[in-house]
Amino acid sequence: MTIRDTLFGDLALLERVVTTGGISAAAAALGTAKSSVSARIGALEAQVGARLLIRSSRGTRPTPAGERLLEAGRRLRAEAEAALAAARGDEGALAGTLRISCPVGMADAVLVPLLASFLAQHPALRLDIAATDRIVDPRQEGIDVAFRFGWLRGAELGLVARRIGTFEGVLCAAPAYLAGAGGSLRQVDDLGRHAWIGYAGFGGERQTLLLTDEGGKRHQVALTCRVRTSSAIQVRDWALAALGVTRLPLMLIEPQLAAGQLVRVLSHCRFDGPSLYAVYSRDRLRPARVQALLGHLQIRRAPREVEAGSPTAFSR
Template sequence: MAHLEQLNGIVSFVEAATLLSFTAAAESLGVTKSAVGKSVARLEERLGTKLLHRSTRKLTLTPDGEAYLASCRHALEEIGGAEQVLLAKNQQLGGRLRVDAPAAWGRQILLPLLANIAKEHPGLTLSLSLTDRIIDPVEEGVDLAIRFGETKDTSGLIVRKLTEQRALIVASPEYLLARGTPQTVEDIQDHDCIVGFRRDIPNAWRVRNSEGAVYRVTPPATHEIGDGAAIVDSAIAGLGLAQMPSSLVNDHIRSGRLIAVLEQFTGAKIDISAIWPTTRHLLPRVRHVVEALANEGRRGGLGS
C-alpha cells in the first residue's frame, strides 16, 4: 500500500503541476480536490521539501518542484511506454503521425523504420518532413521531431535520448592528395571545409584534446550546404573536409570514397534525441514510435 500511495502522490503532483490547479487536477483524475491536495502534501512530507507554492489564485512550482517534475514525467513516460509496447501487440494504431527529422539520416535510417511500423499498422498514416532546419514542434504542429546534438529551447517539450554516435571528420582521397592530410586540430584552419548552413546558428565541429575532453572549433566556412547528404556528396567530390555523423559516412569510408582524418582528435559522441510537445496524454502512435526508436537505438539500428 505504501508503494501505491507514493505512486498516487506522484501522479497527483504531476497533474497539479501541469495544470497549476488542484481543482483541474482533481477533475482530470476523477477524484476530489481534497484527495489531490492531501496526496501531494504527503508526497512533500515524505520528500522533506515543498514542491508547490499554494495561493488563492494558482499553484506555482518551487525550484525543487521543477526538478522533481521533470524526473517524474520521465518516469511516468517510461511506465506508459512499457504498457504501450505490450498493448501495441494486440492493438492497431491509427491516425496521422507528423514527424520531422534531419534530411540525410531521415532518408537512410528513419524512413525504413517508419515504413515497417506503418505496414504493421495500416490505420497509421505518415507526414514526414526531412530537413536540416531546426523547427519548433509546437509552432509547426509536429508530433515528433528527431534532433542531433545538444537540445536547446526545449520549453514545452519533452526530450528523450535515443542513442548516440560518433562525429567523424572526413575527406576524399583526391582532396587529401592535393592538399595534404591534417595532423592537428589547428591544421583545420588551413583547409577548405564543408559546413552545414543554418541561419543564426554558428558552425562548430566537436573535437577532443589529448586528455579526451570534448571542445568545439570553428572551421573555415569554405562551402556552406544546408543538407547532410549534399555535404557528404561534396566531400566525396573533393571539395574539402567535412564533419558528419558516423552513420552517414561509414559506408563511404569502407568503400574508400572517403578517408577519416584526425581520428585521435575526433570521435566525440553526438546525441540523437526524440522531442515532442508536452501534453497530459501522449498520443499512442507517438509513444509507440518513440519506444520503437529507443529499442532500435539499443540494438544499434539507428547508426553507430
C-alpha cells in the same frame, strides 16, 4: 456559445492552412476555392472572437489563440478516433494519421526501419512524413513528433526530447583536397588552417570543434566555413567535391570510405558524435498513437528522455 456542426472540419482546415503555409496552399491541396477557405477561417475567427492566423511574407503562422485552438482540435480528433475504435471493439488498435518530420537522408538510413516495424504492428495507422532539413516547431506546424539529428539547440526550448541513438563521428576529406592542400593532416593544430565544410546545426561561419587526442588532452579548434549547409547529405557531397575537411556520422560515409573517395583525418583523435532525438510537445493528453511510437522507440533503441534546453540534452 453554440457549437457549429462544421467545427471538426473547420479545425482540420485551420491545421491544414498552418501546415501548408497559407490559405492559397491549403485551397490548392484540398482542390477548393481560396475564397471558400478564407470564408471558413473568417467564420471560425468570428466564432472564437479572436484572430487565429498571422499572415506575412514568410508565410502563415498561428496566433497564441490559434495555437491553443489547434492543440484542442488535435486532442478532440484523437478522442474521436479512440471513440470510434471502442465502438468497433478494437480498443487496443491505433488508427488515424501520425505526422512526423525528419532530416533529409536520415529518414532512409535510420528512421525507415524503425517506423516500418512500428507500422507493421499497427495496420490501421497512417504516417505523414515531412522530410526536411529545416528546424520544425511541432507546436506550430501540426507535427506530432519531430526528429532532430545532431545537437539540440535553443529551438527546442519548451519541448521534450528523447535520445534515440548516438552515432560515431568521423573527420574526413577527399584525397584530392588533401593533395592540393599539402597532404594529410597529422597535427590537431593543422586543422584550423584548412577549409571547413560546416553543418548549420553546429553554428555560424565560425565553428568550434572539441577534440580529444590519444593522450587524453582536450583541444578546442576554431574553424572557418568555406561552405555551410543545413543538409548533412550536402556536407558529404561537398566533401566528395574536394572542397575541404568536415565531420560526418560514420553511417553516412561508410561506402565512400571503403571506396577511397573519402579518407579519415586525425583518426587518433575522437569527438562526441551526433545524436538522433525525437522532439515533441509536453502534453499530458498526448494521442495514443504518439505514446505508442515513443514506447516503440524506447524498446528498440532505449532512448533517454530529457527536457530540451537543459544541459543534459546537449552532446557537447
